[in-house]
Amino acid sequence: MKNLTTPIDFRANTQAVQSQIPASVQRATRRLLGTRASVVDVLGDERWQQLRKAGHDLRLHTISHLDHYLTLLEERVTEAGGHVHWALDGEEANRIVLEIARSHGVRRAVKVKSMATEEIGLNHALIAAGIQTLETDLGEYIIQLAGVAPSHIIAPAVHLTKEEIADLFREKLGVDAPAEPVQLAAIARAKLREAFLMADMGISGANFMVAETGTLVIVSNEGNGRMCTTLPPLHVAVVGIDKVVPDLESLDVLLKLLPRSATGQKMTCYTSFITGPSRDPEEGGPQEFHLVLLDNGRTRVLRDAATRETLLCIRCGVCLNVCPVYNHAGGHAFGNTYSGPIGSILAPQLLGVKVAGDLPFASSLCGACAEYCPVKIPIPEILLHLRRRVAEGDQVDGPAIAPVVVAGARAGALALSLPWLYEFGSQALRVFQAPLRRGKWLPSLPPPANRWTMARPMPAFNATFRQWWRVRTPEGRDRLRRRRLFAGALATGLAAAALRWWILRRRE
Numbered sequence: 001m002k003n004l005t006t007p008i009d010f011r012a013n014t015q016a017v018q019s020q021i022p023a024s025v026q027r028a029t030r031r032l033l034g035t036r037a038s039v040v041d042v043l044g045d046e047r048w049q050q051l052r053k054a055g056h057d058l059r060l061h062t063i064s065h066l067d068h069y070l071t072l073l074e075e076r077v078t079e080a081g082g083h084v085h086w087a088l089d090g091e092e093a094n095r096i097v098l099e100i101a102r103s104h105g106v107r108r109a110v111k112v113k114s115m116a117t118e119e120i121g122l123n124h125a126l127i128a129a130g131i132q133t134l135e136t137d138l139g140e141y142i143i144q145l146a147g148v149a150p151s152h153i154i155a156p157a158v159h160l161t162k163e164e165i166a167d168l169f170r171e172k173l174g175v176d177a178p179a180e181p182v183q184l185a186a187i188a189r190a191k192l193r194e195a196f197l198m199a200d201m202g203i204s205g206a207n208f209m210v211a212e213t214g215t216l217v218i219v220s221n222e223g224n225g226r227m228c229t230t231l232p233p234l235h236v237a238v239v240g241i242d243k244v245v246p247d248l249e250s251l252d253v254l255l256k257l258l259p260r261s262a263t264g265q266k267m268t269c270y271t272s273f274i275t276g277p278s279r280d281p282e283e284g285g286p287q288e289f290h291l292v293l294l295d296n297g298r299t300r301v302l303r304d305a306a307t308r309e310t311l312l313c314i315r316c317g318v319c320l321n322v323c324p325v326y327n328h329a330g331g332h333a334f335g336n337t338y339s340g341p342i343g344s345i346l347a348p349q350l351l352g353v354k355v356a357g358d359l360p361f362a363s364s365l366c367g368a369c370a371e372y373c374p375v376k377i378p379i380p381e382i383l384l385h386l387r388r389r390v391a392e393g394d395q396v397d398g399p400a401i402a403p404v405v406v407a408g409a410r411a412g413a414l415a416l417s418l419p420w421l422y423e424f425g426s427q428a429l430r431v432f433q434a435p436l437r438r439g440k441w442l443p444s445l446p447p448p449a450n451r452w453t454m455a456r457p458m459p460a461f462n463a464t465f466r467q468w469w470r471v472r473t474p475e476g477r478d479r480l481r482r483r484r485l486f487a488g489a490l491a492t493g494l495a496a497a498a499l500r501w502w503i504l505r506r507r508e
């Protein structure tokens, strides 16, 4: 990931979300879910569940034998004439790509949409080194013009309306752009076509890498993927090590799951299989092919048995589409490349809980993500496990929760385990809150509780359930009667003692 060291504050980020964004996001995610439903329904639930199970087992088998499949992949890519590089982190991956570019005198590069290169900030590194780098996927092209990060895994500009895109084109490209999707696409196409022809280097990621054949598989709906990987004389692919699959047969399952879940298509317009560089210079195509295998924290994810299934992800984005939190906050509130439920489990593991420890809490734990995930990643369970890691620390970071919050949680746990203490505490809170109370609400609380009231008022403590319950069950009524008798007897005894004391004093 980009060198993110400042802790992500999800609550503060949601405050900055522009008011029109949730509506744009919800329109797009509804549409994507609608098309998904139509293609999944055609298959029938039984077949779909079989496919999901097969996808899960296959991905789990692969990441459990990652060393074997990556070694095989390296051998096959090399046999096919490609060059393989290993990058431990984003910085190293960027350095490798820059060295390749410099050694080939690259001045212009074109890129296919790739989350791995977003993750490491490759564009910034290339542009800073003076290499003109252009995103060529329409959505990525738009957000590059806007100077913002993608807000969805498969639809990076989902937060923008067509009117905003038209304004952007007018401002940045100096063209007369109507707010018409077909015409906006035509404007972008004309600009990009020139860039494809001029580029010295094409950069891509990959949806999958086939170990058995050393083949890169790129799934896309725009012809830009093929243009970037076939027109320039040099092709560099930066791919996460988790993207490897054993063989072509595995693709049969995964290529049924991915487009159906992502865009609601049986298959996308283009599925490209790239094995090494061009074999025949006469026929064109890149003369050199480099594959940069990116770790960047993935082997760390692999180490924890409770969270390693995060690496099964095939980046379909459907968990974002069904997530109520994503639909209300949009992608940028997650503060890193990966948003939505997958971002909430992946980012804390890649960036550490000190930086992204807020994200596992950005979930209602409704479970919709796990129900829709095509490879059956148990996202809610991983979220809960990560919340524990945030509180207790992990192999990389110490606890990310402030000691005062931990002390508060412990006090809460103690009160909940002792009924008398809970009752006493809830009655005491009713008294202490009085100066802050405005009607039924507590609009602002002192730190650290102000993290809640920064976003919304807190309902006033009004714990009357126990009183209510007492008069509604025979045991409760009995207990109440006994308490009242006891209180009456105590009051009478105290009054009698006071009276006796008073009489004795008078006699003296």
Ligand code: SF4
Pocket: 153, 261, 312, 313, 314, 315, 316, 317, 318, 319, 320, 341, 342, 369, 372, 373, 374, 375, 376, 377
């Ligand atoms: S976690 Fe599952 S649903 Fe979410 S992007 Fe990954 S594969 Fe798709």
